[in-house]
Amino acid sequence: MPPKKNNFFLGPGLRTRAARAFLGVGALAVLYGIAAEIGRGRLPDRIWLGTHYVENVQLLPPYRSLLEETAFLLESGILLDSVAVSAGRVLLGFLLGGALGILLGIATGRAARAEYLADPWVTFFRFTPALALLPLFVLWFGYGEGSKVLLIAASVAVVTLLGAHQGVRSVPRVYLEAASALGASPGLAFRKIVLPAASPQIFASLRIGLGLAWVTIVVAELIDARMPSLGYLLTLAGAYPRVPTMVVGIATIGALVLAFDLLALAVHARATRWMRRTA
């Protein structure tokens, strides 16, 4: 069988994945429409919030009001501006945290003793909610842009540190010995053996980190909360409360996560195209 060339960026696997994502989202949208139709006139439109009633809540807003809301958010420029600003923060935090995490992960993975020191701390911070770190970050890094980006960076760094650390640790001994027997210096072995062997785990952790960055953005944008930003849009929608705005905001973030994940997947597939895939 001669080696076959493939379009890795949008190979068959990815195209199927994209199609499946559309199908899945579409099916959910149809179900939502049915539920909203059934709920019309049956769901309460007054909700007790502990101290007062909110009137005219649309618990499951029908498509018409969602479309109206989307049209309003688009025409006013709020939605696109918010997407641009929040995506910018996500990307900046992701790049910063990804780079930091990978560097630290490689360093702790390489230093045999550093593992014992770093390992409990990684586990310790791994599931620390961003919301818990928020006040600390504001005190440390100020009430502004820096804290937002750093909060995202921190959550990304923890997972990429773990991925890089484990990737570097689990390089099979046989490759290192074969390289050494072929005369490779430690530097060459690091560049040509350790890094590529660890790359699948590093890329997998970057993909998780990118998703996590979007999870963190809503919390991070509670700091110095102002428009335009998707996080503040959702916070405002919750404060009113305005359910159509919430739904549009959540759907927008979901769509962005899907799009970014497809991109991450394409990069991952390209970077690990040498790997044997199990069907």
Place this chain on the structure above:
Amino acid sequence: MTAGDPPRLRLQAVDVGYTYSGRTATQALETISLDVHDSEFLAVLGPVGCGKTTLLRIFAGFLRPTTGSVACDGSVVEGPGRERGYVLQEDAIFPWMTVRENVEFGLLARGVDAAARGATSREMIRLIGLSRFEEAYPKELSAGMSKMVEVVRVLATDPAILLLDEPFGALDAQTRARMQDELARLWERRRKTVLFVTHDAEEALYLADRIVVLSPRPGRVKADFRVDLPRPRSLEARFSPAFSALKRQIWEALG
């Protein structure tokens, strides 16, 4: 060298013993003494677990003998060295490199420039009939072919001595026979000193000039056979009476 001179000594083990430390210390080798001469193809034959891999790893410089000493060209082995090419028992082809990059790796480590690396790798890959796969990743190769890539990856650096650890152990009988032919052909073209470890008596007979039989653990040298079958060996050789007679003797020595 004149006809009467004894061939030069390349590898020498003197009273080598090796014990793996751990919760239960395992003595892999008792006391082994072994000489490998220049351009000799020596097979070390023994049952699974007799310490033959341990012996090879000591020669390769990845293990230090617990007792005794090992020398290469007269100097004590301290670690891996460029004059000794080592093919591991496990699959050690680098899966993230193309066939060409794999074959060129040892040359890259020696600082050979790209043009010279390309010339050598093309030649090596052609020798094993994989020219079409130069730019393919190892996942597209069969197990036998990727092992041959590992062999020529070592040959590309032109080491004086080849240490081969059951390179064809994981292959089916037919593929294994084909790979043995390939290896014999390569060896006849560029004679090297070869130390070949195997548990397969027929493989040892087909390839080697001399066979050393090890006892079960802890390994000791049990018998030493000279194989005077004519080269190049072929299918005829495998079924010749001389081959069968030697095989019987070896089987008896293996016990």
